[in-house]
Amino acid sequence: MAVHSLTPGADLAYVQARSSDPLPPPSLVRGPIAWLRQNLFSSIPNAILTFAVLGLLLLIIPPTIRFLLIDAVWTGADRAACREDMAGRPVGACWAFVVDRIGYFTYGGYPVESRWRVDLWFAMLAVGIGWMLWLKAPRRDVGAVYFFAIFPVASFVLLTGWQAIGLTPVATAFWGGILVTLVVSIVGIVFSLPFGILLALGRRSKLPLVKLACVVFIEVIRGVPLITVLIMANTMLPLFLPAGVSVDRLLRPLIGVAIFASAYMAEVVRGGLQAVPKGQYEGAMSLGLGYWRMMLFIVLPQALRIVIPGIVNTFIGLFKDTSLVYVIGVFDLMKTIEAARIDPQWAAPTVSNTGYAFAAFFYFVCCFGMSRYSLMVERKLAAGQRR
Amino acid sequence: MSTIASRPPAKASLVNDPKVRGIVYQVVLVAVLVALVWAAATNAIDNLRAAKIASGFGFLESTSGFDIGQTLIPYSATSTYGRAFLVGLLNTLLVAAIGIVLATFLGFVVGVARLSSNWIVARVATVYVELIRNLPLLLQLLFWYIAVLRALPEPRASLNAGIGVFLNNRGLYMPRPIVAPDSWLLMASLAIGVVAAIAYSVHARRKQAATGEQSPTGRAALGFVVGLPLLVWLLLALLGTNPISFELPQQTRFNLNGGLQVFPEFVALTLGLTIYTAAFIAEIVRAGILAVSRGQTEAANALGLRSGPTLKLVVIPQAMRVIIPPLTSQYLNLTKNSSLAVVIGYPDLVQVFMGTVLNQTGQAIECVAITMAVYLTISIVTATVMNDYNRRKALVER
Structure with missing residues (x-):
């Protein structure tokens, strides 16, 4: 009979009989110093890296802040305010220049007495975009009709003018700045979505010739740079039309951008169409729906919902790319800045950089906002998928 | 009785037959397209005749009469339009090739930095990506060209980086390598080195497959490719002939003479394209690395692989599968975006051919078609x- 000792296992050589000494408390696991150690100085190479990056930031950030804010000139009527020799102090960004020219940057040469029409258009645009992008907005179907049918027509009447209802016509040659940047992007999105859907459907069609035509169109346009499409629209469009018919200088790039954006949109929509399960198509067909009804009521609503982030990303790309209309002489925001910065009235060394900073601010706010929105939608859609 | 089975299928009306409909749709589509093309072509012929503009590709043979700032092949105002096209194409390919190499390098560094455990490194990388991706490339090019490079000092006050590298508002000046006649020995030794390195790595792989023994392939390759030419160079230098010497740019009173001058347009375009594309590549690299599941790393560690081999043999090969397709489309984007050269006056294909040549000859259709065909081919x-x-x-x- 084995004798059991009081501590079980005490007679076994490999079992520790005595509890080991407690470990020293962990040096620091929380608090700012522990955080610093873990995230910035976890090893010697890491610490060197941290100091290198800090040095780099020290090299970039203080001069930038000094230029943009501390040394900046906020008020002034002409270049005298922004020249070091005249102002008698170091001069950073010349915001007075932007303040002075903000009307030109926003409306271009649009007649001052008619600028309320552009303001109204901005407001209508904001309503349309808000309605489309706010996923829980009431009656989004009405919103779509507003944005894709009513709004374009209303914009055309409002911006180009219509004598019969008392709106003086304004030639597009006078449009400029943010107005043109927005017009080009909105035309791009409003036209590219329907055409892109048609092209995507065509590319997935069973009819060989329809498919071939769509594939060739999409791949050719996606294979060439936007500039070549714009130059093509600018120089070749007048050639292809009967003699005597002239195309508006602003309409040409609009056509180019619409063609270009449609090809990219088609590929985004195609991704959505492919993601809709086959059962949905088969279910629709078994209910006796024809091709167009099946697409319109069953497939497209699901496909488009999936690709909202893709559509927004395409739009961000389009919005940035509209700056290329600059090349063919259309006065968009970048072109108005280029024109204003070489104006002798504001000839001062920092004026160019200020103009670029203003453009950068405008584009960054718009694009960053849209990309955050697209991320939010993506997360929301993913939440729906997780259930 | 099975009357149902034997009944012939109900004769559908021809209008509802999907085959007939399909044929009708396609015939209509083809008819519309042909009509459009025909109308455009006849209008174009009429318009060209009215404007007295020649058509056809004969103009490629005629004298261009304009100069190009940066040419990789001999070119002058007496050369043909065809030659100008070639100059533009080579300039596009040059900036695209250099941009792709630099953007890949920067993109991988930033992509890995975004995943770094070092907080500040990850943050700086994120800010870089978000800032650059949300600004138009055109704005960035103008910034680099006008705000940075044009603002550099005059040639007489060039920034001197030492070792014969100067920077001023006329561009970047570097030592120009001068190749002596007997440098073929050097080239030959380089070729032999490359062949030897390849042969050695094949041999090492066979040996590993057969015996499991590993060989220091990387070090050996470095020795063959770099060491051999270096040895030959040293030998030649000892014999008194220097196969490659450098011509340094000389600072004179108003300008710099000699050396290799890189034009500011080229510097700005390369810089802009590299920084812009690298931000997109960084996102692709990050997504690729995140796509390799943690289990792979853990399994490699469990097998006893250290972090270096884990990365090299397990993570990167799997990440590359995710990274390569979008990376290629970024390379294509970079090549297409190089056409923004026209904004800062770098003589690329679009600037030379769709700009100057098109304006001089007026042959829009031919110029646009050729340029588009080049990009499409790429x-x-x-x-x-x-x-x-x-x-x-x-x-x-x-």
Whole structure:
């Protein structure tokens, strides 16, 4: 009979009989110093890296802040305010220049007495975009009709003018700045979505010739740079039309951008169409729906919902790319800045950089906002998928 | 009784027959397209005749009469338009090739930095990516060209980086390598080195497959490719002939003479394209690395692989499968974006051919068609190569 000792296992050589000494408390696991150690100085190479990056930031950030804010000139009527020799102090960004020219940057040469029409258009645009992008907005179907049918027509009447209802016509040659940047992007999105859907459907069609035509169109346009499409629209469009018919200088790039954006949109929509399960198509067909009804009521609503982030990303790309209309002489925001910065009235060394900073601010706010929105939608859609 | 089975299928009306409908749709589509093209062509012929503009590609043979700032091949105002086209094409390819190499390097560094455990490194990388991706490339090019490079000092006050590198508002000046006649020995030794390195790595792989023994392939390759030419160079130098010497730019009173001058337009375009594309590549690299599941790293660690081999043999090969396809489309984007050269006056294909040549000759259709065909060819060739690569690298599911 084995004798059991009081501590079980005490007679076994490999079992520790005595509890080991407690470990020293962990040096620091929380608090700012522990955080610093873990995230910035976890090893010697890491610490060197941290100091290198800090040095780099020290090299970039203080001069930038000094230029943009501390040394900046906020008020002034002409270049005298922004020249070091005249102002008698170091001069950073010349915001007075932007303040002075903000009307030109926003409306271009649009007649001052008619600028309320552009303001109204901005407001209508904001309503349309808000309605489309706010996923829980009431009656989004009405919103779509507003944005894709009513709004374009209303914009055309409002911006180009219509004598019969008392709106003086304004030639597009006078449009400029943010107005043109927005017009080009909105035309791009409003036209590219329907055409892109048609092209995507065509590319997935069973009819060989329809498919071939769509594939060739999409791949050719996606294979060439936007500039070549714009130059093509600018120089070749007048050639292809009967003699005597002239195309508006602003309409040409609009056509180019619409063609270009449609090809990219088609590929985004195609991704959505492919993601809709086959059962949905088969279910629709078994209910006796024809091709167009099946697409319109069953497939497209699901496909488009999936690709909202893709559509927004395409739009961000389009919005940035509209700056290329600059090349063919259309006065968009970048072109108005280029024109204003070489104006002798504001000839001062920092004026160019200020103009670029203003453009950068405008584009960054718009694009960053849209990309955050697209991320939010993506997360929301993913939440729906997780259930 | 089975009357149902034997009944002939109900004769549908011809209007509802999907086959007939399909044919009708396609005939209508073709008819519309042909009509459009025909109308455009006849209008174009009429308009060209009215404007007295020649058509056809004969103009490629005639004298261009304009100069180009940066030419990789001999070119002057007496050269032909065809030659100008070639100059533009080479300039596009040059900036695209250099941009792709630099953007890949920067993009991988930033992509890995975004995943760094070092908080500040990850943050700086994120800010870089978000800032650059959300600004138009055109704005960035103008910034680099006008705000940075044009603002550099005059040639007489050039920034001197030492070792014969100068920077001023006329560009970047570097030592120009001068190749002596007997440098073929050097080239030959380089070629021999490359062949030897390849042969050695093949041998090492066979040996590993047969015996499991590993050989220091990387070090050996470095020795063959770098060491051998270096040795030959030293020998030649000892014999008194220097195969490659450098001509340094000389600072004179108003300008710099000699050396290799890189034009500011080229510097700005390369810089802008590199920084812009690298931000997109960084996102692709980050997504690729995140796509390799943690289990892979853990399994490699469990097998006793250290962090270096884990990265090299397990993570990167799997990440590359995710990274390569979008990376290729970024390369294509970079090549297409190089056409923004026209904004800062770098003589690329679009600037030379769709700009100057088109304006001089007025032959819009030919110029646009040729330029588009070049970009399209680049795209299609790349896409074909990539599809082939994807087919070989795709996961083989059993």
